[in-house]
Amino acid sequence: MAKRILVPVRDVTRAEAIVPMVAALARESGGTVRLLSVQPPPRTRFDEYARILPFDGYDVVTLDAPRRVLAYGHAHEERLESETLERLRRLEPLLDGVPTERTVRFGDVVEEIAREAHAFGADLVAVTERRRRWWRPLLARMIDRVRARVGVPVLALSGGAR
16 A cells, blocks of 8 residues: 655646545555645846847947846745645645645656655655647656656546546
């Protein structure tokens, strides 16, 4: 039985379809569930205006003015992490008494799921996948890439909540 179950969550409404199944598995085995959200890494944003000015209506003068910071990446990361943890908290009532952990990672989705599965010592990774268009199976699916990277069983619920 799976004692440590990792549940990557992209969309909370879609995850609501698989969380009750994961809760039942964890309850039977006395396991722990870790909810994971992977976000793109935030970058520091700079202003880009007032670098090129028209001069006499014909020529262009370029200024070497220092760029101003509009938003620092680390501050955005902290805000994004707290908002995401709050969204993951909405899934906890569906786990009904199962020991639950929440975490947020920043980076490539497949790579971060694999890293978290290894760090957590996951026995099972449970993911949901939305319905695909007819041509979509021709492209590499995220679930197949996760399955190849993690080295533990992957429970995939396809076509859950829309």
